Amino acid sequence: MNAFQRLRRQRIAVATRPFQARGGSIIRCEGCGLAEIHCACALKPTAIPAADFCLLMYDTEPMKPSNTGRLIADVFPENTSAFMWSRTNPDSDFLALLRNPLYSPVVVFPESYVREDEARQVLISANSLSKRPLYILLDGTWSEARKMFRKSPYLDGFPVISVQPDTLSAYRLRVAAHDNHLCTAEVAACLLQQQGDLAAATVLQDWFSVFRERYLMLKSRHKKE
Template identity: 70%
Template sequence: MNAFQLLRQQRLARATKPFNARGGSIVRCEGCGLPVHLCACELKPQGVPNAAFCLLMYDAEPLKPSNTGRLIADVFPHDTHAFLWSRMEVDEKLLALLNDPAYSPVVVFPDSYVTDEERVVLSSTETLKTRPLYILLDGTWREASKMFRKSPYLNQFPVISVQPETLSTYRLRVAAHDNQLCTAEVACCLLQQQGDTTSSVLLHQWFSVFRERYLKIKPHHKAEA
């Protein structure tokens, strides 16, 4: 299992009641997260990106069928790490990863929300001494904002933001703003900005497959098409 699947199993094991979000009753493939009759595991690509990813996930995010952080772990299983976020208790394995000299951690968040004048804001990763480790705050916009503000152990790392040329094509959940990207789309943009076109295309292809098949179970999709 990749890092997301392991984290999902851990989160399920500690759940005290069933997760009853919309679509939660559908029997899904554990490999790709899609309904079993729409399983796309045989189409799942794998690649080796120039950067690594750290999914820092809000409490119930690993349980949500619409989560796209899992797609990053699908395509880059050896280069993606996943942890649950906690304001009070920080996972020691997360801290060890952030202190690994093989990586240069970078927090991915809109730079317009950086209020600390001493915080480094990057426009590219070319100045980093080692391989970028993109820290993706995976949750709703409100949850991601909370993680950004209340994770002091991340304050030492620079921030980078993405400037997508097109609006999000996500549509699996309702975003607070039209120009907000889902987690997989953000990763695609980061890889593209870094010049890693091959990895960006691989991830976007898998995202497109997931999105197309996921939308088939949404009752309003045909009306939108």
């Protein structure tokens, strides 16, 4: 069981009412999150990336079938952690991870949101870091991610890195605010590409393509029906 799957179980266990999402009535595989009739567990790859990833997830995000943060944990199970976001009471294990001397934590967010009056480093590449990068991914809707970025004082001291995608997002599992907004898995793949880790980036992109294709197969079928 990877970090996302553990967090998902924890979040469901404390839910006070059933989570109602589009496609929520579909029987899904616990392993890959796809409808059981389109299960892709047999195709799931793994790789060892040149960085670690931390999914900081907003409220019900772990329970959404369309979430792609889970794909990062699928492909990099030994190099991905996942925690629920809290403005005032962050997980103690998450704070301990930020203090781990093996890592250089980096917040992944568009640099345009860093205020001019902030004494905050903006990185072009993680290759300038002295330690292994720990990419902190704010996983939620665009408005939720902005809130997390602005209201997480325990992240304020860490540098920010943006991704520079060459193509528009292929994500069509949820409606994005803008066409060039990438989903979480695409962001992670871009970060690895920027770091020069093309092998791990390709494995993640390929798994994202499989997930997306099979997710949309069922979505198209429901529209026809």
